[in-house]
Amino acid sequence: MKEDKEKHLEDVEQEKKQKQIDSELKENEDKSDESKPRKHGEILNEQLEEGKEVFNNSTGSILLCSFTAGLEIGFSYLLMCSVFTFFNGKVAEDTIFKLLTFVYPAGFIMVILGRSLLFTEQTSLLSLPVLNKKESVSSLLKLWGLVILGNLAGGWAMAALLIWIGPALGIFDLIAVEKISMHVTSFSPPVILVSAILAGWLMGLLSWLLSSAQETVSRILLIIMITGIMAFTSLHHSIVGNVEVFAGLLSSSKISFSDYLTFESLSLLGNAIGGVVFVALLKYRAFVYSVE
Template structure:
């Protein structure tokens, strides 16, 4: 059974490298995902970290835009309406990251688990890679948050109260609520990775990124890497946002995102393939 499964996946990985006119099957998408995961594992540590760091910086542009929007509309519309409208600008950073091939933890969570399930990589290598990607994403986000907190008020495009309002909005729920919300966010990001593998055209890929991340923002689900920038900016600008709030949110959101991407995407998709392999 195991040998047959391995042979079938190896065949699918080869098929995934060739262009096809018809829509890809489940097995072909899985093969492509495993191949993509392998390419990420083969990157040097410094290349992996720099790409992750770049993603952390780029996701800051989503925060910059929603902070400017909040400042512009805060005296014109209700707070609830403003946060719903932010969803239309929220995807910009994700489009920059995914289009530019930077490495974002939540997009790669499920993808990096697949080579482990396929026994091509070991779990310790997965955990090391995850840690490196998360660290790069967080450091990039910290720097971008600091830049925006310093620059926004000086340009007159963001008021200081906006940083606190956004950070409070992100951290307002209890831990279990944030955890389950983060699971759904990680699930959506894992599905996005799967859909992007199936898509062929750049316009289709941009639309998918916009759709999935826009839904994530409109619903108000918790994304650990965007949330890192949002809450850290509040921490830098307001005494009402504490280190305890930041660390609690970050730990819970990262764990929830990881569970959503691994359990509800990688494990389910891979299990569906395994159950389809004939002995």
């Protein structure tokens, strides 16, 4: 009886705290002057609302938007292979991989500004309604599953198309496909996991930063900056990497299915950890502590 009473009091206290948090978030609805920097609470409130909107979308809509993102991110890969082939033999190979930084953001710009659903951009965003107790963990995992499936399927389709059309048009060869795939998978599993955590952290920050940027030019510059860091430092992104490694799997004997499976599972896990822990959880808890 005593334990039940204590649990009831604890539940009441938790409910009271949640109402206080929701009330504070409501007060942070964006009514500020665009010329002034946005407050932490205003950005968090907008991110929460965006996350809730995705949860309310139909399964078909989520799959289609995420499939589209998987296709569109492939344009980064198209440019990367083209740049690699153009410079191959003219400059050192390690220099070529650094030059890819300049074209890597292209697909991200298309996906993010086009409002398609990219797993790494949505990871922290979709976690916020769960942290705010408006959605369950099971519904989050189901939604993540749909977005990942759509992203991967779009990437598979784009990889299959590009390894045919690239050589057919003479814009890149299969050597570029193999080299890029091997570069992505050449690291040990622990390195891939930690690298993917850092990439997920950056992508979660990108989603947060984009909420504070109003102009299209500012948003494009933010996308270039964040994804450029990922490209220059060779951090592992599960969705771009899906196209890179799957294309190698289809066209090169040096990339095995085990290589693909290991890379994709570790990069998805790492990206999710980075986005949820280092962005969604920390940003949300920082706001909650300010309320309490």
